[in-house]
Ligand SMILES: Cc1cc2nc3c(=O)[nH]c(=O)nc-3n(C[C@H](O)[C@H](O)[C@H](O)COP(=O)(O)OP(=O)(O)OC[C@H]3O[C@@H](n4cnc5c(N)ncnc54)[C@H](O)[C@@H]3O)c2cc1C
């Protein structure tokens with residue numbers, strides 16, 4: 166089985182979100198970038214397929230040179246090969262088209278992406294990739310088993326989950342549950358050393374127009390101070406008469 | 412040219428997000444001088460969508476579509492959009508809508524923006540505001556394609572009535588079920604889901620152990636609320652993963668969010684920013700949650716929560 170894990174390179178979850186250039190650009194000053202958490206669960210599941218079922222694992226990112234440390238980290242965790250498609254990932258649709266090109270060339274059986282990137286929260290790339298490549302697709306995937314060309318996936322839905330049966334080639338939009346938090350791996354020294362010599366290929370991007378473009382960013386209005394109350398009765402009174410939510 | 416809206420139903424009944432989506436589509440239609448067509452799948456009493464502004468309903472009735480099927484549902488919405496010559500297609504932000512929306516976008520060559528919180532700032536060029544960075548900011552994004560696909564954020568726009576005379580028509584496009592097949596569904600029918608809930612009661616590590624969740628469930632019970640938890644609570648197996656809210660868990664966009672024994676870490680708050688009213692109960696006055704909350708009680712959860720449940724019972728029986 167040949168697996169491609171799509172990695173988006175995102176600000177660490179504790180990052181302060183600020184904008185520059187008249188609120189048109191994300192301020193990367195002092196921001197640490199990491200593997201998108203949903204993709205890290207997927208990558209770890211891919212490592213399981215590699216170790217237990219002999220799968221080959223490639224990782225891919227659509228982005229500029231600044232994302233290479235993130236790809237190296239994925240290699241240090243155990244991916245065999247990395248691909249960077251050299252263009253700024255400005256909108257989900259064009260990222261999906263770039264990825265679809267690589268997937269068609271690479272003969273992948275399984276493409277693992279995340280439910281969403283925690284920066285732009287698009288939640289669209291894996292589904293678009295599936296539609297563009299004709300692969301089957303399962304979103305919000307919290308469990309995946311593959312046997313031969315058959316796959317069983319568990320999908321989280323609003324208010325429950327469902328078990329789905331499908332076949333390869335397959336794209337998933339994964340999240341926590343694919344593996345547990347405790348299964349996530351911190352690259353060790355050996356992994357980091359090996360990652361330095363593993364292939365990281367840079368591909369030129371296809372020339373595409375973008376479908377959407379962010380015009381400006383805004384931050385939510387600052388919140389008023391909390392109203393502290395002493396008793397449960399007082400709280401109920403406020404929620405009923407003032408906030409009118411109960 | 413009309414605005415096409417996909418209206419979700421469950422067991423034949425429209426969900427609140429369907430009413431919100433129609434209200435929102437009506438707002439766009441007014442701005443663009445056109446009307447709203449809704450497409451429904453196995454829904455009953457479809458004419459009630461007229462109340463929120465739909466002029467026309469395309470009704471799909473098909474037994475093979477009892478379970479959600481992303482490929483089939485997406486193709487129905489796409490076909491409806493083509494039939495109506497729609498330039499704007501509206502879906503919601505449920506797990507099902509987010510599953511199928513990317514298919515619709517590709518099929519219609521439509522730029523897609525999810526988590527939209529307000530009517531377009533302008534319709535030519537078409538610019539919409541949506542949440543980004545896990546609700547820590549908004550982006551105003553222009554959709555440049557001929558057909559635009561927007562996903563309405565939950566509970567952001569509200570249900571607005573706009574009585575319109577409505578015609579219904581049965582619609583039977585060809586349905587391709589694809590090759591992802593539902594084997595089984597595991598859904599608690601007696602519990603309110605976090606996604607649908609108006610009120611969410613959430614517990615954190617401050618509750619000390621799973622054996623103490625009885626009082627959380629009781630409070631949720633009297634409020635008709637869903638229960639949720641912080642990430643460590645689900646990591647330790649005190650509660651199921653499906654209850655974990657936050658940046659890496661479920662987003663919550665309820666009217667009321669009650670956080671009990673939760674410190675208010677940035678990753679937790681990222682998931683609940685779009686909740687309207689936030690209440691914190693924590694025995695540490697310095698807990699960061701107090702900075703994010705609207706109302707708070709500094710106190711021991713084990714004392715406050717049972718009293719809160721009693722006070723709500725009293726209110727409900729009054
Ligand atoms: C990459 C990453 C992603 C993450 N994603 C998420 C996420 O999606 N969701 C999430 O929740 N967390 C997430 N976290 C974890 C987050 O940083 C916090 O560790 C977590 O939210 C803390 O959970 P807690 O508030 O339940 O526990 P604690 O931080 O331990 O807080 C417990 C609180 O309970 C209070 N307390 C104790 N006893 C009582 C009592 N008797 N009565 C009342 N109050 C009491 C304490 O004062 C304290 O404030 C993430 C972390 C990382 C690194």
Ligand SMILES: Nc1ncnc2c1ncn2[C@@H]1O[C@H](COP(=O)(O)O)[C@@H](O)[C@H]1O
Nearest residue numbers: 171227254278279281282287288289290
């Ligand atoms: N620039 C990118 N490069 C590679 N994969 C990406 C990129 N952007 C998004 N993805 C993948 O698509 C998933 C969903 O992203 P999004 O649609 O941006 O929310 C991510 O979790 C990644 O797996």
